[in-house]
Amino acid sequence: MKITKEEVLHVAQLARLDLDIEEAERMTDQLGSILTYVAKLDELDTTQVAVATHTNGQNNVFREDEVHASLPRDQALANSAVQNGEAFVVPRIIG
Amino acid sequence: MSIITITLAEALNRLRNQEVTSVALTEAVLDRITAVDPLIQAYLTLDREGALRQAEQADVARKKGAAGPLCGIPLAVKDNFCTRSLPTTCGSKMLENFVAPYDATVVTKLRQAGAVLLGKLTMDEFAMGSTNENSAFTIPHNPWNRDFITGGSSGGSAAAVAADECFAALGSDTGGSIRQPASLCGVVGMKPTYGRVSRYGLVAFASSLDQVGPLTKDVRDCAILMNVISGHDPLDSTSQNRSVPDYTEALQEGLHGVTIGIPQEYFKSGLLDPDVEKVVQEGIAQLKEAGAELVEVSLPHTDYCVAAFYLIAPAEASSNLARFDGVRYGYRDCDATSLLEMYSRSRSGGFGDEVKRRILIGTHALSAGYYDAYYRKASQVRTLIREDFMKAFTRCDLLVSPVSPTPAWKLGEKINDPLALYLSDILTISANLSGIPAMSVPCGFSRDGLPIGLQLQASHFNEPVLFKAAFNLEQRAGVTGKKPVIV
Numbered sequence A: 001m002k003i004t005k006e007e008v009l010h011v012a013q014l015a016r017l018d019l020d021i022e023e024a025e026r027m028t029d030q031l032g033s034i035l036t037y038v039a040k041l042d043e044l045d046t047t048q049v050a051v052a053t054h055t056n057g058q059n060n061v062f063r064e065d066e067v068h069a070s071l072p073r074d075q076a077l078a079n080s081a082v083q084n085g086e087a088f089v090v091p092r093i094i095g
Numbered sequence B: 001m002s003i004i005t006i007t008l009a010e011a012l013n014r015l016r017n018q019e020v021t022s023v024a025l026t027e028a029v030l031d032r033i034t035a036v037d038p039l040i041q042a043y044l045t046l047d048r049e050g051a052l053r054q055a056e057q058a059d060v061a062r063k064k065g066a067a068g069p070l071c072g073i074p075l076a077v078k079d080n081f082c083t084r085s086l087p088t089t090c091g092s093k094m095l096e097n098f099v100a101p102y103d104a105t106v107v108t109k110l111r112q113a114g115a116v117l118l119g120k121l122t123m124d125e126f127a128m129g130s131t132n133e134n135s136a137f138t139i140p141h142n143p144w145n146r147d148f149i150t151g152g153s154s155g156g157s158a159a160a161v162a163a164d165e166c167f168a169a170l171g172s173d174t175g176g177s178i179r180q181p182a183s184l185c186g187v188v189g190m191k192p193t194y195g196r197v198s199r200y201g202l203v204a205f206a207s208s209l210d211q212v213g214p215l216t217k218d219v220r221d222c223a224i225l226m227n228v229i230s231g232h233d234p235l236d237s238t239s240q241n242r243s244v245p246d247y248t249e250a251l252q253e254g255l256h257g258v259t260i261g262i263p264q265e266y267f268k269s270g271l272l273d274p275d276v277e278k279v280v281q282e283g284i285a286q287l288k289e290a291g292a293e294l295v296e297v298s299l300p301h302t303d304y305c306v307a308a309f310y311l312i313a314p315a316e317a318s319s320n321l322a323r324f325d326g327v328r329y330g331y332r333d334c335d336a337t338s339l340l341e342m343y344s345r346s347r348s349g350g351f352g353d354e355v356k357r358r359i360l361i362g363t364h365a366l367s368a369g370y371y372d373a374y375y376r377k378a379s380q381v382r383t384l385i386r387e388d389f390m391k392a393f394t395r396c397d398l399l400v401s402p403v404s405p406t407p408a409w410k411l412g413e414k415i416n417d418p419l420a421l422y423l424s425d426i427l428t429i430s431a432n433l434s435g436i437p438a439m440s441v442p443c444g445f446s447r448d449g450l451p452i453g454l455q456l457q458a459s460h461f462n463e464p465v466l467f468k469a470a471f472n473l474e475q476r477a478g479v480t481g482k483k484p485v486i487v
Helices: A005-014 A021-043 A073-077 B008-016 B022-040 B048-063 B105-112 B155-162 B179-185 B219-229 B274-289 B302-323 B339-350 B353-366 B372-392 B418-423 B429-434 B463-477
Strands: B043-046 B074-078 B116-121 B168-173 B188-191 B211-216 B259-263 B293-297 B398-402 B438-445 B451-458
Touching: A005 A021, A005 B353, A021 B302, A021 B353, A021 B372, A021 B418, B008 B022, B008 B219, B022 B043, B022 B048, B022 B074, B022 B116, B043 B155, B048 B116, B074 B105, B074 B155, B105 B116, B105 B219, B116 B155, B155 B168, B155 B179, B155 B211, B168 B188, B168 B219, B179 B188, B179 B438, B179 B451, B188 B219, B188 B463, B211 B219, B219 B463, B259 B274, B274 B293, B274 B398, B274 B438, B274 B451, B274 B463, B302 B353, B302 B372, B302 B418, B302 B429, B353 B372, B372 B429, B398 B463, B438 B463, B451 B463
Parallel strands: B074 B116, B074 B168, B259 B293, B259 B398
Antiparallel strands: B043 B116, B168 B211, B188 B211, B188 B438, B398 B451, B438 B451
């Protein structure tokens, strides 16, 4: 299945990626050949086949809702590019 | 024989017998890294002072009689395992300055076992690649011929073990990322059963496929490491709560009573490089000599593995990598004036080409109108692939095949053809899609002197039979102890 440059730009926008013109054209070509290849799955009739969710028979895993120590705030903030000692700082959202 | 070329097991013997100290062992490995790593480029971070400090502590612990199972052994891990003391870059500009606030569970286990952590090894960015050329930092060279790729994505781990720059390493395997570089660099590599080893603190790529495993100099070393890293972890709900056998007990001579299946689809004409086919056929003959019974089996959906994998893995990756938004960690474009602009500029500036490509494929496969045709379809085909394997394992204990259809290729040779690279994963990705354990064992060399590995696959949690067959092959293949000449 081919994909158009407009579709690639739309997907890029969904994924929060900016592509320049050269990148968009290259990705359109490459995604086109990959999507053409994966279309071979259509050769298989899977109407009666279950969707794989887990490979080794695992079901939901539950635990008691117990309180444990969490990461101290300074450590949780330490890797942020911009923080003020109390919170992550981001560009203003509400004017 | 120089101390750096011995196996991990032999190094443990010498430490126990007080023939060597951990400090001396660590200094020898650090000297080796100084000598060869400028040529191999396996390490992204080397912690000389930290390693020597840990070695001193290991020597003290051993004197006190408090030596763990890896006490004093210098090891290294792929740079996608979180380490409290060292950067964890994932080979990406996105995480160039990231220092995790906690250790991955497997790193904790190595530390508790007394291992000396030398540093962090290069990899394809976010573990996406088959050549290790997708690293934002250093591209490693194959120790057997430096014009050639190491394979990937755990290329640094494979190269460092092959070049004796550590006694063993950990890698991660989502579609062959431990086994393929192990094969191409001539070391042992294991992808355990999904759920056998905790992934807590492993930076996620595709969560239904990722698994942690060792890369080692021989089969025994691999069993020793698996004894340490396996087991349930409450911090990883996909890890399974079942007992861990002593894998070294499986290293027994003779394969009588073991049936090995040869999947006919893997040996069909045209798929395999002639050298690979020849070496692997010799390996199969050696397994037979050891007493194994051979049967031909069929995996009818082999031709669909790559297509299913390259929808499922990118779909999961696109979701996992959504967390890199420039807010809490990772690269941020600080010139952005709005939140949305900050997200997209940070992601576009932080991620490399292959990561963007997979995010785009995955986002497309999950997007409205395409989900059923792509992701759901691929997940159904995944069921068929898994059923192929379960059916084959009713007739045999193990499957044998090559790891990679070809030996290592030249750096740069396939860099502009992503689909061709994806297709080269055909023999390894089905183990991830099925969740079964698989292993690459050095088996021989191509005419050009490049290593060729043989792959063994078993049903879920049957690692012991893998170890047994691998051990017997190793005894007969005659490649143990062969080393690349680097300097």
